Amino acid sequence: LSASQSLVLSWANLSSIRTRAVSSLVAILGFAGVATMLVTLLAGREAIRVMYELAGRDDVAVIMAGMSPRETSSFVPYQLLPEIARMPGIARNGTGPVISKEFVGGGPTRLLSKEPGRVGQALTSRGVTPDAFDLRRQFRIISGRKFGSGLHEVIVGRAIAENYDIRLGDEVRLSRTNLKVVGMFATNSGSAEMEIWFDKPVYDRLVMPSGGPSGTGPAPGFEPISTLWIRLAGPNGLRELNAAIAASTTDAMKRTKIHVVTERQLLSVQSHDLVERAAKAAIAVGLVMGIGALFGAINTMYAAVAHRSREIATLRALGFQSFPVALSVMSEALALSLCGALIGTALAVAVIRQLAFSVWNNGASSNITLHFAPTPGAVFIALGYVVLLGVISSILPSMRALRGSIPAGLFAR
Amino acid sequence: MTFSRLVFTAFSRNRLRSLFTFAAVAAAFCLFGALEAIRYQRSVPGDDEDLVVVQPDGMGGMPVGYEDTILSMPGVKAAVGLTGVPGLNPKSATDQLVIFGVNAEQIPATFLGMKIAPEIAARWRETRIGVLCDERTARDMGWHVNDRVTVQLLPGMTTASGENRLELILLGTYKNGGILYGVLTRWDYLTTAFPQNNVPFNFFVRPERSGDGRALAQRIDQRFRSGVQQTLSSPISDFRESSARDAGTIRMLITGALAISFFTMVLIVANALTQSVRERLGEMAVMQALGFQERTILLLVLAEAFALFAAGAVVGLVLANGAFTFEIGGVRSNSALLPVHTVLVSAAYVAMCTLIAALLPCWELSKLRVADALRRL
Numbered sequence A: 001l002s003a004s005q006s007l008v009l010s011w012a013n014l015s016s017i018r019t020r021a022v023s024s025l026v027a028i029l030g031f032a033g034v035a036t037m038l039v040t041l042l043a044g045r046e047a048i049r050v051m052y053e054l055a056g057r058d059d060v061a062v063i064m065a066g067m068s069p070r071e072t073s074s075f076v077p078y079q080l081l082p083e084i085a086r087m088p089g090i091a092r093n094g095t096g097p098v099i100s101k102e103f104v105g106g107g108p109t110r111l112l113s114k115e116p117g118r119v120g121q122a123l124t125s126r127g128v129t130p131d132a133f134d135l136r137r138q139f140r141i142i143s144g145r146k147f148g149s150g151l152h153e154v155i156v157g158r159a160i161a162e163n164y165d166i167r168l169g170d171e172v173r174l175s176r177t178n179l180k181v182v183g184m185f186a187t188n189s190g191s192a193e194m195e196i197w198f199d200k201p202v203y204d205r206l207v208m209p210s211g212g213p214s215g216t217g218p219a220p221g222f223e224p225i226s227t228l229w230i231r232l233a234g235p236n237g238l239r240e241l242n243a244a245i246a247a248s249t250t251d252a253m254k255r256t257k258i259h260v261v262t263e264r265q266l267l268s269v270q271s272h273d274l275v276e277r278a279a280k281a282a283i284a285v286g287l288v289m290g291i292g293a294l295f296g297a298i299n300t301m302y303a304a305v306a307h308r309s310r311e312i313a314t315l316r317a318l319g320f321q322s323f324p325v326a327l328s329v330m331s332e333a334l335a336l337s338l339c340g341a342l343i344g345t346a347l348a349v350a351v352i353r354q355l356a357f358s359v360w361n362n363g364a365s366s367n368i369t370l371h372f373a374p375t376p377g378a379v380f381i382a383l384g385y386v387v388l389l390g391v392i393s394s395i396l397p398s399m400r401a402l403r404g405s406i407p408a409g410l411f412a413r
Numbered sequence B: 001m002t003f004s005r006l007v008f009t010a011f012s013r014n015r016l017r018s019l020f021t022f023a024a025v026a027a028a029f030c031l032f033g034a035l036e037a038i039r040y041q042r043s044v045p046g047d048d049e050d051l052v053v054v055q056p057d058g059m060g061g062m063p064v065g066y067e068d069t070i071l072s073m074p075g076v077k078a079a080v081g082l083t084g085v086p087g088l089n090p091k092s093a094t095d096q097l098v099i100f101g102v103n104a105e106q107i108p109a110t111f112l113g114m115k116i117a118p119e120i121a122a123r124w125r126e127t128r129i130g131v132l133c134d135e136r137t138a139r140d141m142g143w144h145v146n147d148r149v150t151v152q153l154l155p156g157m158t159t160a161s162g163e164n165r166l167e168l169i170l171l172g173t174y175k176n177g178g179i180l181y182g183v184l185t186r187w188d189y190l191t192t193a194f195p196q197n198n199v200p201f202n203f204f205v206r207p208e209r210s211g212d213g214r215a216l217a218q219r220i221d222q223r224f225r226s227g228v229q230q231t232l233s234s235p236i237s238d239f240r241e242s243s244a245r246d247a248g249t250i251r252m253l254i255t256g257a258l259a260i261s262f263f264t265m266v267l268i269v270a271n272a273l274t275q276s277v278r279e280r281l282g283e284m285a286v287m288q289a290l291g292f293q294e295r296t297i298l299l300l301v302l303a304e305a306f307a308l309f310a311a312g313a314v315v316g317l318v319l320a321n322g323a324f325t326f327e328i329g330g331v332r333s334n335s336a337l338l339p340v341h342t343v344l345v346s347a348a349y350v351a352m353c354t355l356i357a358a359l360l361p362c363w364e365l366s367k368l369r370v371a372d373a374l375r376r377l
Helices: A002-015 A017-051 A078-086 A158-164 A200-207 A237-247 A251-255 A263-307 A309-317 A322-352 A376-403 A406-410 B002-013 B015-043 B066-071 B118-126 B135-141 B187-193 B213-223 B236-246 B248-279 B281-289 B294-325 B340-366 B370-376
Strands: A060-064 A099-104 A109-111 A122-128 A140-144 A153-157 A171-174 A177-186 A195-199 A227-231 A259-262 A356-361 A366-371 B052-056 B076-088 B096-102 B130-134 B148-152 B165-174 B183-186 B202-207 B231-235
Touching: A002 A017, A002 A322, A017 A263, A017 A322, A017 A356, A017 A366, A017 A376, A017 B248, A060 A237, A060 A263, A078 A099, A078 A251, A099 A200, A122 A200, A153 A158, A158 A177, A158 A356, A158 A366, A171 A200, A195 A200, A237 A259, A259 A263, A263 A309, A263 A322, A263 A356, A263 A376, A263 B015, A263 B248, A309 A322, A309 A376, A309 A406, A322 A376, A356 B248, B002 B015, B002 B248, B002 B294, B015 B248, B015 B294, B015 B340, B052 B213, B052 B236, B066 B076, B066 B202, B066 B213, B076 B148, B076 B187, B096 B187, B118 B130, B118 B165, B130 B135, B135 B165, B165 B183, B183 B187, B202 B213, B213 B231, B231 B236, B248 B281, B248 B294, B248 B340, B281 B294, B281 B370, B294 B340
Parallel strands: A122 A195, A153 A177, B096 B183, B130 B165
Antiparallel strands: A060 A227, A060 A259, A099 A122, A099 A227, A109 A122, A109 A171, A140 A177, A153 A195, A171 A177, A356 A366, B052 B202, B052 B231, B076 B096, B076 B202, B130 B183, B148 B165
């Protein structure tokens, strides 16, 4: 009986929302605003996670030196290369171990400024060896071609090209040398798309000229290496490689704290602070906007109860139980919040899908450009939160509806 | 006195509604205060906006003698080169604590935004292992002025004497908000500890006349065109413009959040005021019948709206100040108080919102026929 009474009363109540159109609209707009902002902020956080945390793999690893998670702060002594290449745990192909020696400069490469008298934008650059192309997730050349070996040519990540309007044939400058952009590439992981890639021998020569300001050039045979990207040989590869590094008696291996992390671990550490900050921002803004919308909705529900006071008193006088009456008030709040949540999330998803944003990722020492990722998870969190606000907003008005005196309600104007 | 009593009586008629409406206003102003303060702090040009940044055209830093050359150039008021070594940050797994080496004589005149007191600058010149640190880093690290601080170097890194740490004395703190933050040591001390680390990677130059930055930057590049290392110089405003372009979407998001928040708040207040006025139509008709002018009654509604927005704004801004000071929400702030600009803009918004929210109830009131309303009593 109670269930059928609840259904009938809720339906009757929802049918009469039209008579409270203005105050209901206020509540819907409040809820829609919260949903829009929450989806947007969560989609920003998801974008960072998609780029870093979720993109990392366990079969690709990075050998680094030192304690910092930044590749720019790591310098692997070149003398250790032969020993590392012999270590177990690294996958091998027809030509030997799958290792890409990489050198990350951290920003000395500049775009040529289109405005006279201005210095061009500094971009993160990386010298890579041929295995690098196989070690990035879904690396593909989307236009142009790869750089030629030994030539003053570079390829540019898609995100950086879109962000700074770089085109094929443009030039970038490094160490008083202009290099031609011959290709654009895309990947599905990390911040590679925010980098300019060079042929490593060319890059090494440009950034480590013989004889710098201090008057000393690099030692013969010296090769600058930030990190070694490797493919692991099967599921035990990481364990075997770690054991081999730990067992090494070479002094430089211990002194420079050589260690290996999977790509998943590296990207996760690099993005941890950024993801945390994005989540904090989403919580703070969602909470404050939610509080505002909640109080607006409580007012709306109080007004609805006041509007229906005679109807509610009549129902109670006729013997309707308290629960169906309270549920009819709650159903109205639920309907308004659901309506607002759906409008807000739909609006957010439609708008932000096309939007990109740039943030500085301190964990990777790189400026990254991301596309908002309004994942189903982000949408459901926003929907759930707004509906919860709706339910909360109906609690006090429901109590007032049930506690009011029946005679007073019957004679209410 | 009677007027203000009428306003507050109106609120006490439906205390819950007044309280919730007030809370919605406070929430909106809290969000506005915190976000607007952050936006303002990032966009406003500081005392160091005139500086010129000199960078090497390529890797490897620049000869230290460039500092004297730059200082001898006409139109240069002060200049300082920056070297640095990375230290471990005990508060973060990813951030490093950079120890900068600078010319202690030049820093106060170059970075005016740091507001380094003359007595601290004088003491620094006398204390070789003395350091200055920005207020936020000192707070994060739990350092106090005159503390002996130990900075652990990165693994494998040692000083000339074989130590893996630096023992320093914190002589004073400087203001955040400029372009440089971190631990500043004297250049002569740092180069003794790290003899190989004597190559400045940046110079910061203050022109004698504000606005001369671009011309000075070009002269500096011209001067070093045939030097050991060529330079790329630009006024710091170029960097601000570039980062502002990058932050375009984030700025749009902040504006969107504020617009949505204010739009909703104004609707909530307008709706509550309209309900309140509708409930009191009879009462207001009696007031008119007793001789109150229509204008006075409209002013009463306007005053109600203003009181609601003003009280909500005050509470909201106080809460925002807390959020701003304690960096709730993960955004770093450079001061303990909201900027005056934010408070002034809030006051303008209070006035604007009052007018918009009172529009609908005032319009309804203006249509009031006293005789009809009295008959319905």
